[in-house]
Amino acid sequence: xxxxxxxxxxxxxxxxxxxxxxxxxxxxxxxxxxxxxxxxxxxxxxxxxxxxxxxxxxxxxxxxxxxxxxxxxxxxxxxxxxxxxxxxxxxxxxxxxxxxxxxxxxxxxxxxxxxxxxxxxxxxxxxxxxxxxxxxxxxxxxxxxxxxxxxxxxxxxxxxxxxxxxxxxxxxxxxxxxxxxxxxxxxxxxxxxxxxxxxxxxxxxxxxxxxxxxxxxxxxxxxxxxxxxxxxxxxxxxxxxxxxxxxxxxxxxxxxxxxxxxxxxxxxxxxxxxxxxxxxxxxxxxxxxxxxxxxxxxxxxxxxxxxxxxxxxxxxxxxxxxxxxxxxxxxxxxxxxxxxxxxxx
Amino acid sequence: xxxxxxxxxxxxxxxxxxxxxxxxxxxxxxxxxxxxxxxxxxxxxxxxxxxxxxxxxxxxxxxxxxxxxxxxxxxxxxxxxxxxxxxxxxxxxxxxxxxxxxxxxxxxxxxxxxxxxxxxxxxxxxxxxxxxxxxxxxxxxxxxxxxxxxxxx
Numbered sequence: 437x438x439x440x441x442x443x444x445x446x447x448x449x450x451x452x453x454x455x456x457x458x459x460x461x462x463x464x465x466x467x468x469x470x471x472x473x474x475x476x477x478x479x480x481x482x483x484x485x486x487x488x489x490x491x492x493x494x495x496x497x498x499x500x501x502x503x504x505x506x507x508x509x510x511x512x513x514x515x516x517x518x519x520x521x522x523x524x525x526x527x528x529x530x531x532x533x534x535x536x537x538x539x540x541x542x543x544x545x546x547x548x549x550x551x552x553x554x555x556x557x558x559x560x561x562x563x564x565x566x567x568x569x570x571x572x573x574x575x576x577x578x579x580x581x582x583x584x585x586x587x588x589x590x591x592x593x594x595x596x597x598x599x600x601x602x603x604x605x606x607x608x609x610x611x612x613x614x615x616x617x618x619x620x621x622x623x624x625x626x627x628x629x630x631x632x633x634x635x636x637x638x639x640x641x642x643x644x645x646x647x648x649x650x651x652x653x654x655x656x657x658x659x660x661x662x663x664x665x666x667x668x669x670x671x672x673x674x675x676x677x678x679x680x681x682x683x684x685x686x687x688x689x690x691x692x693x694x695x696x697x698x699x700x701x702x703x704x705x706x707x708x709x710x711x712x713x714x715x716x717x718x719x720x721x722x723x724x725x726x727x728x729x730x731x732x733x734x735x736x737x738x739x740x741x742x743x744x745x746x747x748x749x750x751x752x753x754x755x756x757x758x759x760x761x762x763x764x765x766x767x768x769x770x771x772x773x774x775x776x777x778x779x780x781x
Numbered sequence: 782x783x784x785x786x787x788x789x790x791x792x793x794x795x796x797x798x799x800x801x802x803x804x805x806x807x808x809x810x811x812x813x814x815x816x817x818x819x820x821x822x823x824x825x826x827x828x829x830x831x832x833x834x835x836x837x838x839x840x841x842x843x844x845x846x847x848x849x850x851x852x853x854x855x856x857x858x859x860x861x862x863x864x865x866x867x868x869x870x871x872x873x874x875x876x877x878x879x880x881x882x883x884x885x886x887x888x889x890x891x892x893x894x895x896x897x898x899x900x901x902x903x904x905x906x907x908x909x910x911x912x913x914x915x916x917x918x919x920x921x922x923x924x925x926x927x928x929x930x931x932x933x934x
Contacts (some may be wrong), residue, residue: 459826461790467874477879511838513830516877547832574868601829603820608829644860751867757788780874 466752466780468504470618475508477508480518481780483572489772497526499776501574502540513544526583532691540592555597555614558622558656562597562612562637563589564673564686572778576682576717577709578756579774582738583688583701583721587728589653590629599690607641613679631656651688659728664691680709690725691708699725717744717758727768738765744774752780800907801927804850804857806917807894810902817916823859827869833899841881841892842902849927850887854903855920877892903931914929 468479480503488494502520509515520542524531543557559569566575566584569589582588597614616633633655642648651671661693673686687702696697701723707717721740744758757775765771806822808814815832822831828840833839844851846863855863856869870880884890887908894900895912907929 466871467879470879477877482877504875504877504881508838511832512836514877547836549836550830550832550834569872569875574871574875591839601824603818606818607819608820608824677865680864748792751864751871780871 451684451695466750468506468781477504477506477758479781481571481573481778483776483778485572485578485774487578487772487774489770491766492770492772495527497523497528499523500778503616509553512547514547515543518547530701534768539752551600553599555599556595558594559597561589561591561616561633561634561653562591562614563653563669563736564671564688565649565675565684566686567591571780572776573752573754573780575640576705576756577719577742577744577758578713579742579758579760579769581686581703581705581719581721582723582740582769583686583699583703586628588688588690588699588701590618590633590657590665592618592622592636593630593633594618595633598681604640607643608639609641610639615657629658631658639655643676645675645678647674665697667692667697680707680715682707696730697726699723700729701703701725713748715746715748717746717756718742721762732767734767735769736764737762738769740765740769754778786930793899801850801907802921803906804854804903804919804921805906805909805915806858806903806919807891808902808916809894809896809898809916809926811898811929812914812916814838819858819919820916822901822917826859829867830875831878837899839908840900842890842896843881843883844890844901844903845883845885845888848886850905853921853927857921858903 452454460473461469463469463681470477481500481535483500484497485499486494486496500520500522501524509517520538520540521536524536528531533627539558541559543555543559546554546556549600562568566581569575570580593618594616595614597612600611600780602609609664612634612651616630616635618630619632622629629702635651635653637649637651639647639649647698649672651669653669653672654666656666667690669688671688674684676683678710685702685704688699688723690697690699692698701721703719703721705717705719707769710716718741720773721742722738724737726735740760742760743760744756747755759773760769761771763768805919807815808931813835825839826844828841831838844854852863855866859866860871873880882893884893885902891910891913892906894902915916
């Protein structure tokens with residue numbers, strides 16, 4: 437057992453030991469099991485999906501089974517972990533092992549004052565909108581936009597992040613700067629992960645329902661292809677939400693030396709409420725550059741369209757169906773039909 | 782006897798015609814923080830701001846989802862419908878942050894605020910009393926005003 441896993445188990449044991457001392461608890465679907473005396477919440481989410489790619493056999497699977505543990509031992513300390521089984525059960529077989537078990541997030545937030553907080557541990561890389569809220573019950577499609585996939589930038593960072601929040605012109609401005617050293621801090625990292633990285637994230641509330649974000653990331657990747665070169669990623673994103681209508685867009689450009697691995701892409705997504713908790717979802721995606729996926733290098737220009745329907749009969753639960761189509765997309769984002777059910781618990 | 786009947790009639794009639802023209806954001810008397818504006822209060826209720834300037838945790842309190850004042854509060858202060866807020870709280874749950882405590886009535890709100898340090902809640906102007914501190918007032922538009930009697934206690 438690695439020291440990282442021991443640390444995770446120690447954290448779980450500590451919070452459970454605290455919980456044992458208390459008897460009052462309450463459970464609310466989608467908000468988890470709360471033990472107020474211990475300032476502890478246990479919850480998570482489950483995600484089941486069905487994929488039917490063109491020119492491939494279909495597959496049904498439990499994509500994610502995630503467990504959240506939140507513990508607030510004091511007013512200025514917030515501990516959070518997310519442990520996850522990913523693709524452990526599918527129509528192709530069952531595997532509960534280190535290959536399918538991940539410590540998705542494990543961090544401590546130290547609330548320094550009203551304005552500043554410090555995050556230490558493993559957290560989601562704050563690039564754009566999608567990556568930090570990627571959980572299936574929160575997003576409108578079963579498939580993930582290409583520019584948020586981990587072959588563009590690793591989804592997790594290990595290190596520290598300073599967060600700050602200001603009110604300027606009566607609107608919120610959030611600013612984060614973070615440093616990663618996954619090479620030494622995460623022994624159980626995924627194949628595509630940072631070697632080290634330095635990043636910046638700015639999120640400004642332009643209007644009450646509209647946010648504009650900027651991301652910058654300088655990183656070296658663990659993957660052999662990238663190991664000798666430092667990548668620079670620039671991103672801009674925008675989201676507007678009002679009365680069930682949602683417009684969301686992200687753009688990224690990732691630059692690597694010698695034109696190896698340069699990528700430019702974007703997505704534009706619209707959500708329109710149809711009534712009775714149904715929403716129509718449409719997304720256009722564009723990606724141009726040298727993509728490394730499943731150890732295969734490919735240079736292409738991809739256009740994708742996604743048309744779908746989401747039904748949210750209860751707030752924590754969403755059922756989705758969608759069809760993906762495109763041009764020059766067969767190697768990394770095949771056309772096909774996707775359906776899923778996901779719920780927080 | 783006539784006086785008694787008149788008094789009872791007056792007591793019954795006056796509250797039913799009294800109007801809740803303001804939404805009052807309240808804290809306990811001991812709350813030291815003095816500077817509040819709409820954005821800061823919104824951030825506390827949406828749990829974007831978790832602690833005060835003394836490093837103590839804010840404890841925002843909401844009325845039950847079926848309470849008519851909750852809808853007025855969501856639309857007036859937070860500028861969001863309760864359903865939109867459900868999605869917002871789903872995101873916060875994924876980030877390990879729980880929504881505010883919930884109490885059933887404005888009387889329970891007053892009790893909670895007066896007995897819990899750093900609690901922050903809201904009541905209609907009908908329920909104002911001297912045991913809490915009003916830190917912000919929002920005048921309700923004519924379409925949002927209600928008779929005090931129509932707002933459950």
